[in-house]
Amino acid sequence: MNELLKELYQEIILDHGKEPRNFGECETHNKSAHGHNPLCGDKVSLTLFVDDDIIKDIKFSGEGCAISVASASLMTEKLKGKKLSYAENMFKDFTDLVKGSEDSLSTIDEDDSLYALKGVKDFPMRVKCATLAWHTFKNALKE
Numbered sequence: 001m002n003e004l005l006k007e008l009y010q011e012i013i014l015d016h017g018k019e020p021r022n023f024g025e026c027e028t029h030n031k032s033a034h035g036h037n038p039l040c041g042d043k044v045s046l047t048l049f050v051d052d053d054i055i056k057d058i059k060f061s062g063e064g065c066a067i068s069v070a071s072a073s074l075m076t077e078k079l080k081g082k083k084l085s086y087a088e089n090m091f092k093d094f095t096d097l098v099k100g101s102e103d104s105l106s107t108i109d110e111d112d113s114l115y116a117l118k119g120v121k122d123f124p125m126r127v128k129c130a131t132l133a134w135h136t137f138k139n140a141l142k143e
């Protein structure tokens with residue numbers, strides 16, 4: 001990976017870690033879940049408003065390390081307005097990406113801000129931080 005790209009990725013994580021997007025709770029929601037990563041102490045609460053198979057609104061709250069907060073923030077940005085089927089594919093792609101298999105991604109490409117979290121693949125402990133919000137999202141859909 002070239003240095004410029006590395007810096008850009010770093011910047012995205014710092015930015016979203018410090019100023020998370022879609023932070024709080026959806027005024028109207030019909031799905032929600034809590035997630036906890038005991039290895040690091042990260043906690044996330046997710047609320048969603050899903051209508052007609054489309055994620056009309058999604059917000060998160062909680063606390064944790066910069067990776068977990070940045071990941072949750074990026075996720076809400078990516079999933080808002082998307083169809084559930086697309087979101088499921090993105091869940092799969094993202095979990096593949098942070099585990100180091102990026103060969104068959106259909107919803108994420110190198111220009112995507114989610115790529116900023118790819119570096120966690122070298123730190124197994126951090127993979128859980130990065131995927132916490134996404135697993136919480138999956139749990140919310142099961143409700």
Ligand code: ZN
Pocket residue numbers: 037040041042064065066067068129
């Ligand atoms: Zn963490």
